Amino acid sequence: MRPSRGAPYLLSAPALAFFAFMVLLPLALTALLSFQRFSYESGVQPGFTSGAYATVLGDPWYWGIFARTGWVALLATAICVLVGVPEAYILSRMRAPWRSVFLLVILAPLLVSVVVRAFGWSLVLGPAGFVNQALEAVGIGAVRMLYTPVAVVVALVHVMLPFMVIPVWTSLQKLDPMVENAALSLGASRLTVLRRVVLPQVLPGVLSGGLIVFALSASAFAIPGLLGGRRLKMVATLIYDQYLQELNWPLGAAIALALLVVNLVILLGTQTLVESTWRKRMGA
Amino acid sequence: MRNGPFAIGFHALVVAFMMAPLVVVCLVAFTPADTLSVPWGQWSLRWFRAVFEHADLMSSFRNSLFVAGFAASGSVLFAVPAALAIARYDFPGRHALNGLLMSPLIVPHLVLGVAMLRLFALLGARGSTLWLTLAHVVVVTPYALRLMLAALAGSDPSIEQAARSLGAGRWTVFRRITLPLVLPGVTGGWLLGFINSFDEVTMSIFITSPRTVTLPVRMYMLATESIDPMMAAVSALIVALTAVVMLVLDRLYGLDRVLVGQQG
Numbered sequence: 325m326r327p328s329r330g331a332p333y334l335l336s337a338p339a340l341a342f343f344a345f346m347v348l349l350p351l352a353l354t355a356l357l358s359f360q361r362f363s364y365e366s367g368v369q370p371g372f373t374s375g376a377y378a379t380v381l382g383d384p385w386y387w388g389i390f391a392r393t394g395w396v397a398l399l400a401t402a403i404c405v406l407v408g409v410p411e412a413y414i415l416s417r418m419r420a421p422w423r424s425v426f427l428l429v430i431l432a433p434l435l436v437s438v439v440v441r442a443f444g445w446s447l448v449l450g451p452a453g454f455v456n457q458a459l460e461a462v463g464i465g466a467v468r469m470l471y472t473p474v475a476v477v478v479a480l481v482h483v484m485l486p487f488m489v490i491p492v493w494t495s496l497q498k499l500d501p502m503v504e505n506a507a508l509s510l511g512a513s514r515l516t517v518l519r520r521v522v523l524p525q526v527l528p529g530v531l532s533g534g535l536i537v538f539a540l541s542a543s544a545f546a547i548p549g550l551l552g553g554r555r556l557k558m559v560a561t562l563i564y565d566q567y568l569q570e571l572n573w574p575l576g577a578a579i580a581l582a583l584l585v586v587n588l589v590i591l592l593g594t595q596t597l598v599e600s601t602w603r604k605r606m607g608a
Numbered sequence: 609m610r611n612g613p614f615a616i617g618f619h620a621l622v623v624a625f626m627m628a629p630l631v632v633v634c635l636v637a638f639t640p641a642d643t644l645s646v647p648w649g650q651w652s653l654r655w656f657r658a659v660f661e662h663a664d665l666m667s668s669f670r671n672s673l674f675v676a677g678f679a680a681s682g683s684v685l686f687a688v689p690a691a692l693a694i695a696r697y698d699f700p701g702r703h704a705l706n707g708l709l710m711s712p713l714i715v716p717h718l719v720l721g722v723a724m725l726r727l728f729a730l731l732g733a734r735g736s737t738l739w740l741t742l743a744h745v746v747v748v749t750p751y752a753l754r755l756m757l758a759a760l761a762g763s764d765p766s767i768e769q770a771a772r773s774l775g776a777g778r779w780t781v782f783r784r785i786t787l788p789l790v791l792p793g794v795t796g797g798w799l800l801g802f803i804n805s806f807d808e809v810t811m812s813i814f815i816t817s818p819r820t821v822t823l824p825v826r827m828y829m830l831a832t833e834s835i836d837p838m839m840a841a842v843s844a845l846i847v848a849l850t851a852v853v854m855l856v857l858d859r860l861y862g863l864d865r866v867l868v869g870q871q872g
Binding site: 410429493 | 610611615616618619622623625626627628629630632633636643644645646685686687689690692693694696697699702705708709711712714715716717718719720722723724725726727730742743745746749803804806807809810813814824827828831832835839840843846847850853854863864867868
């Protein structure tokens with residue numbers, strides 16, 4: 325790498341200026357907005373107050389929405405771990421053409437619009453959908469799934485599973501198959517090899533995947549908006565309502581900022597912590 | 609090592625789960641009926657015709673193509689020089705710069721949406737296609753930057769130094785050596801940016817006006833009002849368009865590299 329002079333600053337100046345104006349400035353303006361006075365009659369007022377935060381923290385209705393968002397995201401994350409980790413392991417043990425074919429099959433839905441995927445799930449889970457047709461055929465009868473947390477969790481798992489498979493897959497690629505073979509030849513059972521050899525090595529991948537899935541699930545908007553309906557509020561749809569229906573921008577800004585802080589803490593803080601403890605424990 | 613029958617069964621269920629909503633959408637799109645049902649035996653293109661005769665959907669489709677095309681191009685223009693600075697030079701603030709340019713992957717699009725809404729409201733730019741496109745540039749720049757950085761890491765800087773020492777100017781080195789070497793990364797980044805901008809709904813829903821509504825936002829609004837097979841037909845068309853982009857990406861750059869590197 326060449327030493328620094330003017331060149332790198334000159335090269336990065338356009339992107340830096342653009343991002344400062346389009347990311348940092350709007351976020352700062354939003355932080356400011358969350359402290360501004362507001363009345364439903366005349367909108368945003370001059371003068372500052374922490375009223376929006378007091379409203380949110382003092383009202384159990386908001387706490388209910390935060391709690392629901394938390395457990396829905398946690399449930400989606402748990403299912404992604406339980407499905408994504410074994411699936412990544414199975415993929416890594418497949419042979420040549422199938423391995424990349426099925427990796428693409430699992431990951432390709434990432435590139436399809438989330439609105440299309442949510443709509444697809446509303447067809448599958450709807451009152452006359454395929455799951456309900458199957459349930460009626462076996463005599464259980466139709467079950468309401470659309471506009472309940474079930475539909476939201478199922479669709480979230482569908483959208484987030486690739487984010488779980490990718491980091492686990494990446495750490496499995498680094499794993500030396502000879503170590504597994506050595507453990508087997510020394511008399512370890514298949515289960516012991518999985519538990520004592522494979523799992524400890526992919527655990528950092530599982531953790532970073534889980535954190536990404538949780539953070540993305542907690543801030544997901546289109547899935548709860550389309551599959552949760554109006555009654556099943558989550559944090560993202562709550563912010564949307566405050567901005568575009570109630571027009572109470574300071575309150576929306578306060579909740580959005582809280583969501584941003586939670587996301588940054590999870591994704592930056594915890595991840596650095598996890599990585600540094602892991603490096604120490606692995607002795608690298 | 610081989611997978612046992614239990615593992616194969618588990619894998620088949622996961623694949624079925626991942627494919628189910630997309631396959632169902634594509635089948636329902638061909639229904640001749642007025643309700644959302646899978647056509648058995650009888651197929652019809654009537655709902656595709658309904659899409660092309662739906663003026664709002666078509667104008668949103670044009671908006672999306674325009675915004676995605678310009679946003680992907682804009683992101684490449686910012687990402688190429690920035691990636692050169694990050695990959696080829698060591699300078700104070702290098703990590704901070706990288707972090708800032710990658711931040712749209714970490715900041716929820718919802719938060720970006722309300723932040724942009726505030727900025728545009730203060731600028732009097734709500735409903736402007738130009739500012740909507742600039743917001744999309746922000747969202748897709750990380751993809752272009754990531755692919756550029758990977759391409760630069762895979763090319764040997766000593767080739768550039770050799771050209772320099774043989775008397776080529778900086779611009780000549782970039783045009784004749786660096787750019788051809790990283791061109792797959794640039795085109796891959798453009799395509800990935802295009803498809804991500806084309807799909808973006810969460811930020812856009814805050815900053816589009818009735819005139820500038822993009823296709824995913826229009827679909828979101830239609831889906832919250834009523835759902836008919838026309839929605840399935842639009843979705844099937846989007847799946848087809850995505851598949852085409854994926855094929856081109858695979859040919860140009862390798863889809864597994866794009867997707868595994870896409871982790872955010």
